[in-house]
Amino acid sequence: MSKVDIKNITKYYGDVLAVDDVSIEIEKGELIGLLGPSGCGKTTLLRVMSGFLEPNQGSIYMGGKDVTLMPPEKRPTSLVFQNYALFPHLSVFENIAFGLKVKKLPMEQIRKDVKEILEVIDLQGIEERSVSQLSGGQQQRIALARGLVMKPEVLLLDEPLCNLDAKLRVETRDHIKRIQKSLGITSVFVTHDQEEALSICDRIVIMKDGKVLQIGTPEEIYGQPTSKFAADFIGKSNLLNGRIEKDEKDPNVFILESGQKVKIENEDQYFGNANVLIRPENIVIADEPEKCSEVNCIEGEIDYITYLGEVTYYRVAISKNEQILTSVYGKSDKIWEIGGKVFLSWKSTDALLIKE
Amino acid sequence: MLSKIIHNKKKLIPAFLLSPGMIILTIGFFIPLIMLFVVSFYQGVSGSGIMVKEVTLDNYINFMDPYYAKIIFRTFKIALLTSILSLILGYPVAMMISKSSEKIKTILLAVVLTPLLTNVVARTLGLMIILGKHGPINQLLGLFNIAPIKFIPGELGIVVGLTQVFMPYMILSISGILGNIDFSLEEAARDLGCSRMGAFWKVIFPLSMPGIVAGSLFVFLLSFSSFVTPRLLGGGKVMVITMLIYQQAMQLINWPFAAAASFVLLFFSTIMITLYSKATMSKNVVGITKNIDGKSKTSGVRLVKRKIGDGLYNWRASIARIISRNARKIKFAESFEGFVQTIGKFLLRSWKVIIVLFIVLPLPLVILSSFSESSIITFPPTGFSLRWYAGLLERTEYVKSFFLSLKLALISVVISLSVGTLASLALARYDFRGKELMRSIFLSPLSLPAVIVGIALLRFLAYMQWVATFQGLMVAHLVLTTAYVVRTVSASLVGFDLSIEEAARDLGASAFYTLRKITLPIIKPGLIVAGIFSFIVSFDETTVSIFITGGRTITLPVRIFSQLEYGLDPTVTAVSSLLILMSVTALLLIGKVFGLEKFSIK
Numbered sequence: 001m002s003k004v005d006i007k008n009i010t011k012y013y014g015d016v017l018a019v020d021d022v023s024i025e026i027e028k029g030e031l032i033g034l035l036g037p038s039g040c041g042k043t044t045l046l047r048v049m050s051g052f053l054e055p056n057q058g059s060i061y062m063g064g065k066d067v068t069l070m071p072p073e074k075r076p077t078s079l080v081f082q083n084y085a086l087f088p089h090l091s092v093f094e095n096i097a098f099g100l101k102v103k104k105l106p107m108e109q110i111r112k113d114v115k116e117i118l119e120v121i122d123l124q125g126i127e128e129r130s131v132s133q134l135s136g137g138q139q140q141r142i143a144l145a146r147g148l149v150m151k152p153e154v155l156l157l158d159e160p161l162c163n164l165d166a167k168l169r170v171e172t173r174d175h176i177k178r179i180q181k182s183l184g185i186t187s188v189f190v191t192h193d194q195e196e197a198l199s200i201c202d203r204i205v206i207m208k209d210g211k212v213l214q215i216g217t218p219e220e221i222y223g224q225p226t227s228k229f230a231a232d233f234i235g236k237s238n239l240l241n242g243r244i245e246k247d248e249k250d251p252n253v254f255i256l257e258s259g260q261k262v263k264i265e266n267e268d269q270y271f272g273n274a275n276v277l278i279r280p281e282n283i284v285i286a287d288e289p290e291k292c293s294e295v296n297c298i299e300g301e302i303d304y305i306t307y308l309g310e311v312t313y314y315r316v317a318i319s320k321n322e323q324i325l326t327s328v329y330g331k332s333d334k335i336w337e338i339g340g341k342v343f344l345s346w347k348s349t350d351a352l353l354i355k356e
Numbered sequence: 357m358l359s360k361i362i363h364n365k366k367k368l369i370p371a372f373l374l375s376p377g378m379i380i381l382t383i384g385f386f387i388p389l390i391m392l393f394v395v396s397f398y399q400g401v402s403g404s405g406i407m408v409k410e411v412t413l414d415n416y417i418n419f420m421d422p423y424y425a426k427i428i429f430r431t432f433k434i435a436l437l438t439s440i441l442s443l444i445l446g447y448p449v450a451m452m453i454s455k456s457s458e459k460i461k462t463i464l465l466a467v468v469l470t471p472l473l474t475n476v477v478a479r480t481l482g483l484m485i486i487l488g489k490h491g492p493i494n495q496l497l498g499l500f501n502i503a504p505i506k507f508i509p510g511e512l513g514i515v516v517g518l519t520q521v522f523m524p525y526m527i528l529s530i531s532g533i534l535g536n537i538d539f540s541l542e543e544a545a546r547d548l549g550c551s552r553m554g555a556f557w558k559v560i561f562p563l564s565m566p567g568i569v570a571g572s573l574f575v576f577l578l579s580f581s582s583f584v585t586p587r588l589l590g591g592g593k594v595m596v597i598t599m600l601i602y603q604q605a606m607q608l609i610n611w612p613f614a615a616a617a618s619f620v621l622l623f624f625s626t627i628m629i630t631l632y633s634k635a636t637m638s639k640n641v642v643g644i645t646k647n648i649d650g651k652s653k654t655s656g657v658r659l660v661k662r663k664i665g666d667g668l669y670n671w672r673a674s675i676a677r678i679i680s681r682n683a684r685k686i687k688f689a690e691s692f693e694g695f696v697q698t699i700g701k702f703l704l705r706s707w708k709v710i711i712v713l714f715i716v717l718p719l720p721l722v723i724l725s726s727f728s729e730s731s732i733i734t735f736p737p738t739g740f741s742l743r744w745y746a747g748l749l750e751r752t753e754y755v756k757s758f759f760l761s762l763k764l765a766l767i768s769v770v771i772s773l774s775v776g777t778l779a780s781l782a783l784a785r786y787d788f789r790g791k792e793l794m795r796s797i798f799l800s801p802l803s804l805p806a807v808i809v810g811i812a813l814l815r816f817l818a819y820m821q822w823v824a825t826f827q828g829l830m831v832a833h834l835v836l837t838t839a840y841v842v843r844t845v846s847a848s849l850v851g852f853d854l855s856i857e858e859a860a861r862d863l864g865a866s867a868f869y870t871l872r873k874i875t876l877p878i879i880k881p882g883l884i885v886a887g888i889f890s891f892i893v894s895f896d897e898t899t900v901s902i903f904i905t906g907g908r909t910i911t912l913p914v915r916i917f918s919q920l921e922y923g924l925d926p927t928v929t930a931v932s933s934l935l936i937l938m939s940v941t942a943l944l945l946i947g948k949v950f951g952l953e954k955f956s957i958k
Contacts, residue, residue: 081543
């Protein structure tokens with residue numbers, strides 16, 4: 001359980017820049033998520049942390065110690081592989097005991113440790129099974145146990161859930177979170193799934209093209225994205241193009257491409273081209289302008305409906321080139337149809353200005 | 357009624373497709389083998405060629421005689437040492453192949469495959485140069501003031517030579533398995549605290565076991581039944597079982613005993629082949645450990661086993677702990693460890709280079725020597741001249757042999773390609789009883805030691821009075837080339853999507869039209885490779901031909917072989933160089949048509 005300090009890490013593959021001057025401070029016991037699309041450098045960064053890649057620049061400290069040039073076998077890290085990398089020729093027990101045997105611990109100790117860790121992951125009595133006889137979820141947990149049994153200071157997880165089906169994924173991620181919290185182990189979780197990151201991470205690092213775009217708690221990342229990319233990548237979003245004009249007396253007026261004006265919060269008096277982010281769930285849909293509950297009230301026509309059971313999405317065209325997505329949860333009193341005329345409204349505080 | 361006739365007609369199609377191949381096999385393979393088997397129970401009189409047609413087991417019982425038992429033991433020893441040496445030398449190369457980038461992989465595969473496609477006599481000639489008393493190896497040792505090693509003639513030379521000749525099979529077998537191993541397992545092991553070496557021994561090596569077993573058995577089988585290499589590198593003085601067969605049949609003309617010896621050899625090879633096919637079958641179950649929770653084991657037995665295992669582990673672990681604790685006390689320990697690692701890395705790398713050189717070098721050496729001015733083969737060659745190539749044209753016997761081999765090879769290609777393709781179609785397309793048996797019958801000439809095929813054919817051809825005739829050689833070559841064609845074409849029919857043919861039939865094409873316009877064009881790469889293969893196999897065929905040539909019909913490889921039996925002659929280097937050139941061309945062609953990765957081992 002130690003603090004991890006990533007300082008100015010840069011990694012090239014030949015001429016290709018994979019990680020570009022990344023610095024992250026990870027607190028003790030924190031579960032931090034590296035989130036980004038494939039090719040954003042998140043796995044490369046993880047491999048630099050685990051010691052399988054040497055960075056071209058920068059250094060990594062774990063518990064105050066510089067580990068940048070330490071080989072993987074000497075690092076206080078355990079890596080859980082995307083494909084689990086369980087040893088197919090060894091039994092469950094032998095897989096988990098592998099690292100302990102390398103450490104030359106006495107056998108009684110090994111048996112005890114393995115038993116304990118199997119209790120932690122809630123899989124007892126399968127020690128003698130061959131790993132190929134296990135289900136995907138079980139294999140995943142054994143891979144986790146194999147890493148945890150080493151009592152690492154830092155746990156590194158490389159997309160540990162991506163080979164599981166949707167339902168198991170949710171179960172397993174909650175399980176990982178619970179174990180991580182109960183052991184208080186500093187962890188880094190690589191994923192391209194924003195829902196996964198939002199649901200279990202203490203903080204999320206958004207990465208794109210080898211760079212860190214934003215670091216923050218899930219609430220910050222979702223509520224106050226600082227970039228168009230983060231806004232678009234996390235959750236469903238309406239990103240409207242437009243500008244704030246200086247000769248407009250009120251700096252809180254945002255002019256859409258279609259010329260319509262909406263109210264926003266522009267505290268630092270920014271002028272110029274920008275984007276406005278409005279989350280679908282913050283938009284209220286109504287069939288008459290009088291029913292608009294908030295300041296902004298824009299007229300549009302429904303051009304697409306996605307029904308998902310618990311939620312229904314309406315895409316509303318507010319001009320020829322601009323659509324706004326809004327969601328209605330549960331059973332709505334009113335059923336709208338494609339082509340129906342509706343009015344959308346939202347609070348000015350829910351319209352987030354993204355300067356870019 | 358009508359449907360029954362159609363049904364019966366359909367049943368006849370595979371029989372019709374298989375029959376040309378069966379005729380060749382029957383004449384060239386089964387009848388000779390049966391005749392040989394019968395002969396092995398007759399009584400022979402050494403040196404006379406007389407056979408007493410009385411059934412006896414004496415020939416087999418004779419093998420209990422210490423002299424013959426010794427020969428079998430020696431053959432075993434040579435084959436075993438060859439397998440071990442091939443494994444030690446071949447493993448790093450296999451590792452290198454499976455871990456390198458596509459581009460380097462292709463180059464390495466080409467390097468490994470070239471010797472495989474080169475005539476065995478030409479290769480052995482290269483070995484004779486390299487292992488010679490004043491050859492490059494001994495010259496290298498001389499630089500370090502080490503006394504020269506007498507490789508040839510002798511057992512040591514045979515082992516080293518056979519290793520050079522058969523190691524490619526070991527490499528291909530292991531790299532095939534390594535290619536399927538997920539190398540993130542190695543990273544997982546290192547993440548759990550293993551060093552690079554530790555990760556290899558604990559994870560990669562055990563997982564590659566099926567490849568090691570298959571490769572070793574295969575090399576063992578090939579070494580056990582090889583003839584040309586032991587004969588030439590042993591200088592005719594090292595008696596192995598194939599040499600015994602040759603001597604008994606060709607020099608002492610004791611047919612019954614030679615026949616019995618052949619069946620002793622066949623007995624051992626059959627065991628090897630059975631083990632080999634079992635080993636290769638289990639290739640698919642890498643990743644499944646032995647079923648530990650089998651019900652047969654009682655918990656008591658398991659408990660005792662576990663206790664013993666734990667005890668052994670604890671004992672080893674405590675020693676390791678003491679060592680590492682004391683090592684830490686020494687200041688240099690850590691820097692020493694680093695030093696050892698750097699040295700180890702360097703040694704391993706140079707080791708790999710040396711092995712690759714060992715595989716390839718004999719061939720360029722032959723070519724190099726062929727341009728020498730001197731009439732004694734020396735290393736390095738002195739001067740430069742084309743006299744041996746020019747001299748070739750005056751040696752009419754070589755020219756004649758060349759044209760004989762060429763004629764044989766060309767006819768072999770035409771006949772075996774058509775006959776073999778028909779048989780492959782029958783085996784791939786139709787379901788009939790005994791299909792698997794049919795397949796193994798068609799492939800059996802490949803797994804039988806060539807010496808046995810040779811001696812059996814000699815017996816049969818003598819009966820037909822076809823010895824040293826063109827038709828005799830033709831039959832022998834067709835038996836072998838047809839098997840190669842069946843194997844290669846069958847392989848290219850395996851992934852064939854049948855619905856394509858059905859689509860053609862659905863669009864109104866007749867069966868024959870479909871075959872011509874759809875099936876054959878799709879398997880064309882396979883056919884081309886099969887054609888190149890049968891040409892090479894026929895042109896390079898040595899062992900079988902040694903038994904059945906003579907007088908005016910001597911093929912080129914046999915001509916070189918008999919020249920080498922008497923010693924090195926520079927003319928031979930020139931001929932061999934041409935043979936090597938031919939093989940390299942063939943390899944390039946195959947690589948172009950098929951891709952070397954798909955090249956399957958024998």
